Amino acid sequence: xxxxxxxxxxxxxxxxxxxxxxxxxxxxxxxxxxxxxxxxxxxxxxxxxxxxxxxxxxxxxxxxxxxxxxxxxxxxxxxxxxxxxxxxxxxxxxxxxxxxxxxxxxxxxxxxxxxxxxxxxxxxxxxxxxxxxxxxxxxxxxxxxxxxxxxxxxxxxxxxxxxxxxxxxxxxxxxxxxxxxxxxxxxxxxxxxxxxxxxxxxxxxxxxxxxxxxxxxxxxxxxxxxxxxxxxxxxxxxxxxxxxxxxxxxxxxxxxxxxxxxxxxxxxxxxxxxxxxxxxxxxxxxxxxxx
Amino acid sequence: xxxxxxxxxxxxxxxxxxxxxxxxxxxxxxxxxxxxxxxxxxxxxxxxxxxxxxxxxxxxxxxxxxxxxxxxxxxxxxxxxxxxxxxxxxxxxxxxxxxxxxxxxxxxxxxxxxxxxxxxxxxxxxxxxxxxxxxxxxxxxxxxxxxxxxxxxxxxxxxxxxxxxxxxxxxxxxxxxxxxxxxxxxxxxxxxxxxxxxxxxxxxxxxxxxxxxxxxxxxxxxxxxxxxxxxxxxxxxxxxxxxxxxxxxxxxxxxxxxxxxxxxxxxxxxxxxxxxxxxxxxxxxxxxxxxxxxxxxxxxxxxxxxxxx
Numbered sequence: 001x002x003x004x005x006x007x008x009x010x011x012x013x014x015x016x017x018x019x020x021x022x023x024x025x026x027x028x029x030x031x032x033x034x035x036x037x038x039x040x041x042x043x044x045x046x047x048x049x050x051x052x053x054x055x056x057x058x059x060x061x062x063x064x065x066x067x068x069x070x071x072x073x074x075x076x077x078x079x080x081x082x083x084x085x086x087x088x089x090x091x092x093x094x095x096x097x098x099x100x101x102x103x104x105x106x107x108x109x110x111x112x113x114x115x116x117x118x119x120x121x122x123x124x125x126x127x128x129x130x131x132x133x134x135x136x137x138x139x140x141x142x143x144x145x146x147x148x149x150x151x152x153x154x155x156x157x158x159x160x161x162x163x164x165x166x167x168x169x170x171x172x173x174x175x176x177x178x179x180x181x182x183x184x185x186x187x188x189x190x191x192x193x194x195x196x197x198x199x200x201x202x203x204x205x206x207x208x209x210x211x212x213x214x215x216x217x218x219x220x221x222x223x224x225x226x227x228x229x230x231x232x233x234x235x236x237x238x239x240x241x242x243x244x245x246x247x248x249x250x251x252x253x254x255x256x257x258x259x260x261x262x263x264x265x266x267x268x269x270x271x272x273x274x275x276x277x278x279x280x281x282x283x284x285x286x287x288x289x290x291x
Numbered sequence: 292x293x294x295x296x297x298x299x300x301x302x303x304x305x306x307x308x309x310x311x312x313x314x315x316x317x318x319x320x321x322x323x324x325x326x327x328x329x330x331x332x333x334x335x336x337x338x339x340x341x342x343x344x345x346x347x348x349x350x351x352x353x354x355x356x357x358x359x360x361x362x363x364x365x366x367x368x369x370x371x372x373x374x375x376x377x378x379x380x381x382x383x384x385x386x387x388x389x390x391x392x393x394x395x396x397x398x399x400x401x402x403x404x405x406x407x408x409x410x411x412x413x414x415x416x417x418x419x420x421x422x423x424x425x426x427x428x429x430x431x432x433x434x435x436x437x438x439x440x441x442x443x444x445x446x447x448x449x450x451x452x453x454x455x456x457x458x459x460x461x462x463x464x465x466x467x468x469x470x471x472x473x474x475x476x477x478x479x480x481x482x483x484x485x486x487x488x489x490x491x492x493x494x495x496x497x498x499x500x501x502x503x504x505x506x507x508x509x510x511x512x513x514x515x516x517x518x519x520x521x522x523x524x525x526x527x528x529x530x531x532x533x534x535x536x537x538x539x540x541x542x543x544x545x546x547x548x549x550x551x552x553x554x555x556x557x558x559x560x561x562x563x564x565x566x567x568x569x570x571x572x573x574x575x576x577x578x579x580x581x582x583x584x585x586x587x588x589x590x591x592x593x594x595x596x597x598x599x600x
Binding site (some may be wrong): 007008011012013015020021024027028033050096107114115121122125126128 | 438
């Protein structure tokens with residue numbers, strides 16, 4: 001950014017956009033991850049440059065998601081077959097009623113989350129009102145679309161976005177692809193390397209009438225199952241006391257569960273797995289809580 | 292009538308200052324008061340949508356009087372600068388001083404450039420610290436002057452009685468309710484324009500009140516106080532009595548006749564001003580009193596007491 005001239009330049013004083021990304025695209029384009037030119041190289045050649053974040057899970061709770069939505073992520077980042085970091089955080093508050101979790105190239109993903117957070121706050125301050133949940137989801141979509149060039153070099157970022165829709169009175173989940181495609185998910189979704197296993201687990205555990213606490217339990221179970229079968233997803237680290245990051249979003253706002261709260265849930269999950277390593281068994285036939 | 296071909300720089304600046312002051316003096320006053328848990332802003336603003344007070348960043352707020360389109364423009368520029376700094380560096384690296392500086396440079400440049408009309412605005416930029424000792428309130432005038440205020444300050448039209456009232460009644464460590472009562476009482480002494488200097492109780496619906504609240508658990512400390520919260524603090528509206536806190540006889544702002552006859556007489560000397568860097572407009576400053584077409588105000592460049600002039 002230019003700091004030689006203490007005055008506010010013409011771009012600052014020009015009326016118009018409420019978008020922070022559009023503003024810095026004009027004022028200081030070098031700050032935007034999407035404006036960086038990449039040296040030529042084979043497609044996907046940059047993939048090994050930076051660590052990768054792995055599994056993110058989100059699920060709504062209450063009838064038709066009316067209670068809110070829970071989002072959680074494991075704490076592992078990998079670089080090839082090495083664990084790059086044991087306690088990385090991959091779920092962030094986006095604003096007071098939403099959260100965003102990231103899978104993919106960690107460096108670019110974290111930068112994108114910061115840009116997204118600033119974008120939402122900037123709009124809120126300039127317009128005096130918050131964006132709708134769909135508006136937020138679409139802005140995130142635009143930011144990912146801007147990253148397509150980097151994604152083709154192997155630096156893809158795949159976020160998962162969850163927010164409480166005040167108008168509809170329900171928690172909502174959006175998933176994305178590398179081209180910026182935006183898809184609304186019902187009930188629950190998962191992204192990242194362990195997502196297949198997490199989703200399979202949630203399929204069996206998820207019910208519409210879960211309370212917030214039960215939903216947190218189901219999600220921590222799903223992350224355990226993901227870590228069980230995916231080498232890039234970290235399970236609860238009992239010796240170092242490192243547990244998933246869990247955000248709960250309700251009409252009252254979004255809140256990260258404290259270390260102690262998550263630890264208590266994780267300890268119960270682990271205690272259960274001592275008895276049955278594959279976790280709670282679902283009923284063989286129609287519905288009903290687990291026997 | 293003759294057309295002058297040469298206008299001295301002094302005259303040019305004076306004319307521009309007069310022009311800006313007149314515009315600012317026409318509006319209603321805005322008060323900022325430091326209290327135990329932060330900084331309080333109160334203005335008389337019947338509009339619910341067009342704000343005079345707003346958030347710039349986590350611990351920084353903006354308040355302005357004057358022309359709406361001009362200060363709105365500056366507000367947005369401030370939000371952009373703050374967000375850009377916070378994004379490029381870190382949230383902690385966005386400071387009230389930095390923003391006040393950028394505003395001062397911008398206003399100063401516009402004021403002294405021949406091509407542009409000077410902005411008819413006055414701005415407060417306030418930042419709260421971890422304790423009240425770390426709070427900072429900057430006042431920026433239309434010509435780019437910056438002053439560092441302590442405890443309380445007022446700007447806009449007819450500020451002299453407001454400032455006097457605040458000076459007499461403000462003390463350190465006020466609670467939020469006390470600070471709101473004080474500020475609303477002070478603005479009630481200001482009148483809204485010339486000839487309306489009677490003490491009045493501003494109805495809750497006409498108030499715009501916001502705080503930077505150290506105790507807010509979120510990262511962003513700015514919070515507006517709605518009509519419901521204000522009603523709880525100030526009590527029911529229709530009471531036409533002056534606020535009970537008003538000092539009865541020593542109050543210089545209350546009698547309309549006195550103010551109109553001798554606008555500067557009851558004001559205390561400039562040294563009593565709590566300002567450090569630059570004094571609040573001295574008693575002879577027309578910003579404080581009513582502005583008449585027949586009584587041109589004095590421009591700041593000729594004020595020998597002003598260190599920044």
